[in-house]
Amino acid sequence: xxxxxxxxxxxxxPLTRLLVWSFFSPGFTLEHYAKLFAEPAYMQALRNxxxxxxxxxxxxxxxxxxxxxxxxxxxxxxxxxxxxxxxxPFWTSVLVRxxxxxxxxxxxxxxxxxxxxxxxxxxxxxxxxxxxxxxIGMVHVLLxxxxxxxxxxxxxxxxxxxxxxxxxxxxxxxxxxxxFLPLSLPGVSAGCVLVFLLAVGFYITxxxxxxxxxxxxxxxxxxxxxxxxxxxxxxxxxxxxxTIVGTLFVLFSTLLGLERLTGDxxx
Amino acid sequence: xxxxxxxxxxxxxxxxxxxxxAFLCTPILIVVVVSFNASEFIQFPPRxxxxxxxxxxxxxxxxxxxxxxxxxxxxxxxxxxxxxxAAAAIGxxxxxxxxxxxxxxxxxxxxxxxxxxxxIGLYLLFARFRLVGQPLALYLAHTVVATPLVIxxxxxxxxxxxxxxxxxxxxxxxxxxxxxWHVTLPAILPxxxxxxxxxxxxxxxxxxxxxxxxxxxTTTLPKRMWESVRYEIDPTLTAISTxxxxxxxxxxxxxxxxxxxxxxxxxxxxRPTDGE
Numbered sequence: 001x002x003x004x005x006x007x008x009x010x011x012x013x014p015l016t017r018l019l020v021w022s023f024f025s026p027g028f029t030l031e032h033y034a035k036l037f038a039e040p041a042y043m044q045a046l047r048n049x050x051x052x053x054x055x056x057x058x059x060x061x062x063x064x065x066x067x068x069x070x071x072x073x074x075x076x077x078x079x080x081x082x083x084x085x086x087x088x089p090f091w092t093s094v095l096v097r098x099x100x101x102x103x104x105x106x107x108x109x110x111x112x113x114x115x116x117x118x119x120x121x122x123x124x125x126x127x128x129x130x131x132x133x134x135x136i137g138m139v140h141v142l143l144x145x146x147x148x149x150x151x152x153x154x155x156x157x158x159x160x161x162x163x164x165x166x167x168x169x170x171x172x173x174x175x176x177x178x179x180f181l182p183l184s185l186p187g188v189s190a191g192c193v194l195v196f197l198l199a200v201g202f203y204i205t206x207x208x209x210x211x212x213x214x215x216x217x218x219x220x221x222x223x224x225x226x227x228x229x230x231x232x233x234x235x236x237x238x239x240x241x242x243t244i245v246g247t248l249f250v251l252f253s254t255l256l257g258l259e260r261l262t263g264d265x266x267x
Numbered sequence: 268x269x270x271x272x273x274x275x276x277x278x279x280x281x282x283x284x285x286x287x288x289a290f291l292c293t294p295i296l297i298v299v300v301v302s303f304n305a306s307e308f309i310q311f312p313p314r315x316x317x318x319x320x321x322x323x324x325x326x327x328x329x330x331x332x333x334x335x336x337x338x339x340x341x342x343x344x345x346x347x348x349x350x351x352x353a354a355a356a357i358g359x360x361x362x363x364x365x366x367x368x369x370x371x372x373x374x375x376x377x378x379x380x381x382x383x384x385x386x387i388g389l390y391l392l393f394a395r396f397r398l399v400g401q402p403l404a405l406y407l408a409h410t411v412v413a414t415p416l417v418i419x420x421x422x423x424x425x426x427x428x429x430x431x432x433x434x435x436x437x438x439x440x441x442x443x444x445x446x447x448w449h450v451t452l453p454a455i456l457p458x459x460x461x462x463x464x465x466x467x468x469x470x471x472x473x474x475x476x477x478x479x480x481x482x483x484x485t486t487t488l489p490k491r492m493w494e495s496v497r498y499e500i501d502p503t504l505t506a507i508s509t510x511x512x513x514x515x516x517x518x519x520x521x522x523x524x525x526x527x528x529x530x531x532x533x534x535x536x537x538r539p540t541d542g543e
Contacts (some may be wrong), residue, residue: 003355003374003414011377011411014388021391063287070284082288084519089291091465091515093472095489096508099496100294103301103309106500110297110311143291172276194379201381203475208496218383225387235391238384249379253372 015242022236032236042220049217052131052206053199056138057146060195061188063139064146068187069180071147072154083151090144098208101137102128105209129211137205142198146191153187186256193252197245217241295512302505309502320506330491330507337471337488340402344409344470349463351410352417357451359418360425361433375415385411386479393480400482408480409470416469417462424458425451457529461522468518472511 022032036042071082089097104110105127112124127133157180165175203218210219217237225234301309305317324330359371377385389408390399398404432454436446452459477490486494488507495501 003351003358004370006351007374007411007414010389010392010407011385012373014385014392017391018384018388063290066280067284067287070280082284085288085292087519088512088516089295091468091519092295093489093508093511093515095472095474095492095496096298096511097294099492099500099504099508100298102496102500103298103505104294108308110301110309113311140291140294143287197379201379201383203381203383218381221383221387225390231387231391234387238381238387241381242384245379245381246376249376250372 018235018238018242021232022239025232032233033240035233036236036240041215045215045217045220048214049200052134052138052214052216053196055135056142056199057192057196059135059139060143060146061192064143064150064191065184065188068147068150068154069184071151072157086144086147089140094141094204097140098137098205101133101140101209105133105136128209129214131214133209133211134206134214137209138199138202141202141205142195145194145198149190149194150184150187153190154184157183189252190256193248193256197248201241201245298505299509299512301502302509304502304505307502309500309505320503323503324506324510327503330488330503333486333488333491336402336485340405340409340487341467341471343402343406344413345463345467347406347410348413348417348466349459352414352462352466353421353455353459355414356418356421356425357447360422361430361451374418377412378415378419382412382475383479386476389476390479399480400485402485404480405477405485405487408476409473412473412476413466413469416465417459420462420465421455421458424455428454457526460525464518464522468515471514 023029025031067082067086071079074082102109106112107124107126109127111127112121115121116124128137161183162175162179165179166172170178201218202216203222206214206216207219207222210216215223218241221234221237221241224230224237297311301311301313302320303316303318304310304313305315305319306313355374359367359374385408389404389411393399393401393404428451433446433450436450437443441449472489473487474489474493477487478493481487481490492504492507495504
């Protein structure tokens with residue numbers, strides 16, 4: 001198993017090194033972890049990450065569920081078209097998409113140009129470098145990760161159950177709420193877990209669209225490692241983040257099945 | 268059909284979803300339109316059109332060189348991760364050994380792992396071997412994140428192909444590797460091709476590992492774009508973005524064509540297909 005050897009050397013080994021760095025300086029110490037909990041600014045970064053991730057997950061579900069549902073009820077050809085409209089942005093570089101939002105929402109961006117041109121506002125509105133910008137950018141990137149697990153589960157729902165409910169006198173609404181919705185819940189949980197995990201570890205979009213008030217855990221790691229050059233503390237932050245993500249990943253992939261989380265629908 | 272076509276909720280559902288799709292696609296379309304803008308400042312809609320930002324891109328070494336480097340790194344990553352990923356997928360799907368599930372977890376975990384954590388871990392490792400800033404660092408790092416994708420895509424194909432035909436080949440006297448080459452691989456070839464294509468794309472667009480592990484001599488296109496976008500909005504970026512939007516579209520088309528022609532070939536040979 002050459003693949004295994006490669007992964008042990010280039011993947012597991014560096015992570016183990018990170019663990020070692022986080023506990024030594026040069027003797028064994030817990031000071032790097034203590035620093036994280038002692039400094040309010042670091043806890044704030046953690047809270048920011050949690051807040052952003054919860055919002056992004058909720059918004060992605062609100063947009064993604066109806067879209068995945070529509071894909072299940074339309075005919076094959078229309079479904080393919082809808083899937084392509086999600087796949088193309090999905091496979092477009094995250095950097096390009098984040099840059100697109102900077103062009104649209106920036107201070108001299110398109111929305112501000114248009115609004116000022118129409119005389120709605122006299123000076124530019126701040127749409128990025130704040131929470132709003134980060135949320136818009138992240139939902140844009142992570143929404144497909146909600147749609148595909150949902151679609152995966154929804155297309156496997158036996159629609160004759162819904163038809164049966166209708167023929168027994170249920171209104172379309174009742175049939176949806178009492179039959180389809182409960183059967184689609186595994187997709188909801190898989191999509192939410194996936195989006196949440198990716199949001200927690202996301203770096204590019206918060207770094208480009210966030211302002212000073214939106215320092216997330218990932219941008220904090222960059223700051224500590226690059227500007228403060230404090231690799232031991234950076235390592236402890238990394239290990240902390242990894243522990244959270246790893247625990248959630250193992251927990252939910254055991255509960256939901258690994259295939260639901262990694263799903264092959266995206267290809 | 269879940270609802271009757273006359274259901275009053277249907278137009279509302281369509282309206283809501285159209286807005287969602289517009290949210291997904293419009294930003295990309297806007298960048299494409301703006302890239303043909305003639306003015307120094309980004310305007311929408313552009314008042315005058317030109318190809319000057321494309322000339323700027325193709326005419327400047329500081330953009331073309333990173334592009335060539337990115338293509339090279341993406342190619343090497345594609346080869347490495349396809350070999351490692353296909354091998355791992357076959358082992359994980361066909362193998363019957365203890366610890367298969369945990370191993371599967373381990374192999375796909377880079378997909379959800381925060382890239383920045385991997386980046387600083389690899390930095391510490393590569394710094395010891397003086398590899399930071401070398402192309403090799405990026406070959407290896409990108410292979411770690413691209414291999415899981417190949418594993419997932421190839422495993423999915425392996426699970427839908429009938430392993431009985433492999434058993435039949437073995438019982439007719441073919442050895443393990445002969446069966447692998449003549450029976451298993453042809454059956455999963457389209458998935459291997461799409462795995463390879465997506466591995467290429469993943470590496471070509473990768474930012475975080477590139478900015479942490481790449482030095483001045485290994486500035487990939489995304490790293491160069493990142494440096495540019497952090498300080499000012501250079502309209503050349505709109506032209507590059509447009510070109511980068513075309514890449515996944517081409518790759519998705521290639522994958523679709525490969526899958527379709529394979530399905531066609533398989534059905535004319537009256538072999539059972541997996542319905543893909």
